[in-house]
Amino acid sequence: MTEYGKSLQANPTAIPGLTVWDLPVHGDNRGWFKENWQREKMVAAGLPDFGPVQNNVSFNDAEGTTRGIHAEPWDKWISVASGRIFGAWVDLRAGPTFGAVATAELDPSRAVFVPRGVGNAFQTLEPNTAYTYLVNNHYSPDASYTFLNLADETVAIDWPIPLERAELSAKDRGHPRLADVTPVPPRKTLVLGAGGQLGRALRLAYADLSSVEFADRADVDLTAPDLESVRRWSDYETIVNAAAFTAVDAAETPEGRAASWAANVTGVAALARIASTHDITLVHVSSDYVFDGTAERPYREDDPVSPLGVYGQTKAAGDLVVGTVPRHYILRTSWVIGDGANFVKTMASLAGRGVDLSVVDDQFGRLTFTSDLSRAIRHLVDERPPYGTYNVTGAGPVMSWADVAKRVFALIGHDPNRVTEVSTAQYFATASNPVAPRPTNSALNLDKIQSVGFVPDDVVDTLAHYLTREASATGQ
Template sequence: MAETEFGKQLQAIETTIPGLTLWELPVHGDSRGWFKENWQREKMTALGLADFGPVQNNVSFNDAVGTTRGIHAEPWDKWVSVATGRIFGAWVDLREGPTFGAVFTAEIDPSRAIFVPRGVGNSYQTLEPDTAYTYLVNDHWSPDASYSFLNLADETAAVDWPIPLTDVEISAKDLAHPRLADVVPIPAKKTLVVGAGGQLGLALRAAYAGDATVEFATRADLDLTADLSGARRWRDYGTIVNAAAYTAVDAAETDRAGAWAGNVSAVAQLARIATEHGITLVHVSSDYVFDGSATSAYREDEPFAPLGVYGQTKAAADATVSTVPRHYIVRTSWVIGEGKNFVRTMASLAARGVDPSVVDDQVGRLTFTDDIARGIRHLTSSGAPYGTYNLTGAGEPASWADIAAEVFELTGSDRARVTGVSTEAYFASAAAPVSPRPRWSVLDLAKIEATGFTPRDWRESLREYLAE
């Protein structure tokens, strides 16, 4: 242990490979030996290490100097350290992307450790006898896991091994690994879009068109109310986008069980899976979590005050998703996408010569599904801080009657054909229970704008939508 350096401060050192970080570890020693905190979640995550959730601890013992292993890239993250002895380590980025083939080398003794992200090839050569190499991993071994390997003698990586490979102990399997030109890169973690048959799901299909890392699941493909534990190999996924929801606002007043199953129980299942496997969960929320009594735009941190069953289920889902370490709650309002919706109904009435009475005491902004999809892609790809973000159309708020008049005008009809009525008058003759609506649904957009995302003015989006 003469090489072990005592008295270091805990410190993370960036390397030439993205995500690969070398760590200096404090080792406390005296004449009796030494002690160190080999893995300390609170201190290390505070210094920027990903909270990668290890589930298994492995030890590799090597009795001879020069024992050489690698180069192996597995589909999980590893925290690698040395308990006794000393190694020379070489790491090669075998992930798809611009840094494929990048190399980093370093000596590791008990006063150092290294965090190896998923897909970075790991190899080492022992420099002392009786070396024990330990590593924490955040997934269990599986025969279905996708590995990549690189030959230790690859000329492109050109690792400068301290002991020539001709003079050391190497397994026949490691000697047979391919050169870099023949390596199958480790693909990026996948994104799963659930609820892919709905109006937002269709917009997400368009937004991610051509991206082989994105999978889409409809209700028929994946039952969110069932046990999801074995439904996928979840460690292969980096993001779940929940575009599924029970959206029958009025029916929820009597179909309470259905609304809670679709909007709360299903979301709780996704939240559990995301938490257990370190997945980012994206969930779409609603202005219905508020009672509409505000006089200024709702910020993300306003307290919930839902009026009806639908709003209660959405608020409960938001509270559930907020417990997931990596989450984005995208709160929106007045959503317009493919299929039957308010804008298409008004355009049809205008074309058929029908003069509608439309509610004029509910105020908000339209939000088009392609903008929500664009915002979700931005949040998940930009490194925006996790949390809740309002995402609606921008521009001056308007009532439903104002929007209807706008549709009439844009389709070549007289906007004066639209008559405004109160919410009470509009629903006075309803045969079934009607959910109470928030009268004020305007959401503050400053937080998402601060991440670099610019919502489009809803009037501009409306013109484009009608033109299509």
């Protein structure tokens, strides 16, 4: 008998992510009415906003009809339209709860949210029972589906009607036992731009996870017209976009302007559409160049953007596009140093060769080492703090480029006075090619990223360690 007047409420089970829900059902002499799916109320009550795309109904003539145990690569919201069922769920996902079982009786006043990879089965307790599925992906013959035998002795489901008297399909009778089931793997992570400085650091940060794939432009070109078809995107939980056009001066040329907009905006927009369509978390790396550098304090995440040059304009536009993705993290960073050509390596090399330098002293910020930036990316992806924009740089003192150069000289045993301080205008006075305008103040406020448990490394210490590693790697 359907119970009327319940409050909307989630009830956890032994399977992580599987929740049984009490639903308000309103009844009178005519019958009953319920809101089977009400996004605003249910999400507010704690249901994942899983983005359903298809609704299926299973009608069952006889009491004792039994279907399952099936695990598909999508989430399901399951409820009963008429009749009653005994529901059984088995965790078939790879991990410590593989094989865990939960059961519950469902009538029109109860529903269940079944996460991807959890096996679903039911047995009707009344004739003429209608069982409805709301799912967030479409069936595909190319997808991987996992099944478990209804009579498996390991999970030992206590069916109300013994299976020898129940109505089963031949396929369900023939499914494998738990010992022969390959666990459903987690959705994957894809790192784009894996050949760049940050991409190489991300390879190290994710070296312990086989579920992370790495792609460079030859594998996945964001500007290609067939981007939607180059991967089975529904297999991915997270995309980390470390690909970008970063040649700030070249972006001021006609060819560079087009290339910068194509990579940093058009390609990012295509990626954002894919992430939104397939419920993917999109992690995107931004830049201090979205600001004009006139602020007299470190920039916060909510400060309005005001880019000076083409590169900054494209990064600001890309940020706005990524911000439309329901699940997104934008990491705004500055002065990136990693495995590859960079300012610190150049200073160390010139110092070692006896070259005296002129370095600008009117641009201020903090270095960001890719080891720190990749660690921040993994922290956000693993810990899942609120989605949005986070500033990420090294911690410690704000310095000018000349300050950094002098510190590099000193750390590798050279006289820092060999570095002459000059203004940006003086430094570029004789430049023959277009020069992008630089923000004077590139310092970013780190309070928000620290508030979610990430502790940036101190820039002074990291610089010393970096130079030591570089010296060791080059045999100096």
